[in-house]
Amino acid sequence: MKKLYFIFFAALILSACNRVQNGGDNGVEVIEYPAEDIVNQDEIKQSDDFYLNQNDQSNANDLARFLAGKPVDKYADLQNTPFYKEYSSKTAQQWEGFKTRTLEPIKKWCKENINDFSSDTSCLFYPFGGPDLISVMTFFPNAGDYILQGLENPGKLADPEKISQPKIQAYLDSLLYSFRYLTRFGFFVAGQMQANFRNEHLDGTLHIVLYTLAMENCIITNYRDIYLDNRGNIVEADGSETKHPYGWEIVFKKEGDKKPRTVKYFRMDNSDPPLTGKMEFPFFINSFKEKICYLKSASYLLQSVEFKIMQKLIVDQCDRILQDESGLAYGKLIKDYDVKLFGTYTRPLKVFSIFKQEDLKEALAAKNSQPLPFKIGYASQLNESVLMACTRKTADSPVEEVQPAKPVVFTKDTIYKVQFRVSWKKLHESDFAGLQDVDYYTDNSAYKYTSGNFKTEQECKEYLPKVRAKGFSDAFIVKFYSGKRIK
Numbered sequence: 108m109k110k111l112y113f114i115f116f117a118a119l120i121l122s123a124c125n126r127v128q129n130g131g132d133n134g135v136e137v138i139e140y141p142a143e144d145i146v147n148q149d150e151i152k153q154s155d156d157f158y159l160n161q162n163d164q165s166n167a168n169d170l171a172r173f174l175a176g177k178p179v180d181k182y183a184d185l186q187n188t189p190f191y192k193e194y195s196s197k198t199a200q201q202w203e204g205f206k207t208r209t210l211e212p213i214k215k216w217c218k219e220n221i222n223d224f225s226s227d228t229s230c231l232f233y234p235f236g237g238p239d240l241i242s243v244m245t246f247f248p249n250a251g252d253y254i255l256q257g258l259e260n261p262g263k264l265a266d267p268e269k270i271s272q273p274k275i276q277a278y279l280d281s282l283l284y285s286f287r288y289l290t291r292f293g294f295f296v297a298g299q300m301q302a303n304f305r306n307e308h309l310d311g312t313l314h315i316v317l318y319t320l321a322m323e324n325c326i327i328t329n330y331r332d333i334y335l336d337n338r339g340n341i342v343e344a345d346g347s348e349t350k351h352p353y354g355w356e357i358v359f360k361k362e363g364d365k366k367p368r369t370v371k372y373f374r375m376d377n378s379d380p381p382l383t384g385k386m387e388f389p390f391f392i393n394s395f396k397e398k399i400c401y402l403k404s405a406s407y408l409l410q411s412v413e414f415k416i417m418q419k420l421i422v423d424q425c426d427r428i429l430q431d432e433s434g435l436a437y438g439k440l441i442k443d444y445d446v447k448l449f450g451t452y453t454r455p456l457k458v459f460s461i462f463k464q465e466d467l468k469e470a471l472a473a474k475n476s477q478p479l480p481f482k483i484g485y486a487s488q489l490n491e492s493v494l495m496a497c498t499r500k501t502a503d504s505p506v507e508e509v510q511p512a513k514p515v516v517f518t519k520d521t522i523y524k525v526q527f528r529v530s531w532k533k534l535h536e537s538d539f540a541g542l543q544d545v546d547y548y549t550d551n552s553a554y555k556y557t558s559g560n561f562k563t564e565q566e567c568k569e570y571l572p573k574v575r576a577k578g579f580s581d582a583f584i585v586k587f588y589s590g591k592r593i594k
Contacts, residue, residue: 262311
């Protein structure tokens with residue numbers, strides 16, 4: 108459901124175009140870029156002649172250093188050209204300015220305010236993050252795994268030696284240009300990234316992440332194209348990946364690391380229609396015992412009715428969340444989490460005015476919260492930024508125990524049941540009101556829920572329409588013997 112993402116950014120574009128750079132609302136500096144920047148990435152033409160062999164593990168690290176303006180023996184001749192020397196100087200200057208204005212203040216602020224968050228070594232889950240690895244590496248420098256998601260193409264390893272110098276120059280200029288919103292305002296613009304990725308070789312998020320890792324002095328030890336199978340297992344790309352969440356995985360080490368870390372990117376649509384009945388990503392994220400969720404510049408999508416599945420997944424799976432006001436609604440967060448507020452907030456940008464949170468505004472005013480020492484999120488255009496550090500509440504009083512659904516009963520008889528739901532965690536009988544004899548069996552870490560307990564297949568067939576009428580339209584009959592399913 109790509110259109111839903113694009114509606115938000117198209118509105119942002121329309122509100123920003125044709126304004127004076129230092130004008131706009133209340134004299135605030137406003138982003139300006141053309142509407143034609145939004146493109147369908149599936150239409151981008153790519154040529155296999157210019158790609159590196161991903162099985163040669165040095166290729167990803169060499170390309171990362173090349174993109175970061177750092178010396179690489181393999182590309183020494185290219186790096187001695189005037190245009191590359193100029194690029195190397197520009198990118199070093201841009202990154203140093205970014206560190207001074209944003210990255211170092213964030214690190215200092217984290218130690219003083221959320222050190223328990225930023226020192227966490229859990230998996231870091233960043234939905235709607237696209238290629239913004241630098242943000243989570245700065246807020247969460249010790250995470251063992253970074254999981255990024257977005258609608259942008261994953262991209263492929265380009266080979267600078269097989270590209271003409273004019274095209275290499277355009278490739279590097281596009282990469283440098285793609286960082287301008289992040290360095291100025293603290294977020295990437297989805298529509299602008301789509302436009303940047305029209306470049307023949309800057310064809311996806313991979314290039315920005317490689318650049319980031321090299322700038323952070325990381326050594327890349329492994330790279331591969333991947334997708335998630337039906338059980339949420341990572342599988343190396345084999346041509347069928349576009350039917351599933353797909354992308355790439357990078358294994359890397361930073362100075363001082365005792366063991367390798369990973370960053371994974373998945374191209375996928377997080378809205379409800381594509382996620383309904385699809386368990387690949389829920390199974391995958393559930394395989395990490397502990398995870399923190401980071402939400403920034405998320406277009407308020409999780410506050411809309413079209414993203415209920417991802418909203419529930421985050422709340423169910425993540426005991427800690429760090430986010431700006433564009434993630435989960437503050438009013439809902441405080442029901443399940445203890446929320447620490449930082450920064451200032453009066454209103455969202457006009458294009459997002461329907462998502463104004465008066466309760467958040469009042470809570471910040473009540474604690475006389477001070478501005479953050481760095482720009483982050485959309486409201487940075489209004490000279491405001493807010494962060495919420497959320498920790499799941501612990502029960503202060505006994506809660507009435509809810510009986511979970513029971514596993515399938517062992518019996519020597521052949522029985523027939525209606526399978527109606529698959530889940531990555533145990534569910535309760537109260538979730539299936541109106542269904543009889545609800546139980547479950549496990550298969551590849553998934554909980555598969557059934558209803559009914561019939562001695563004949565005909566009896567089960569007569570019961571099947573009743574289950575489907577409860578909203579489980581994909582329900583079907585399964586057969587058991589001695590407590591095990593027979594296929």
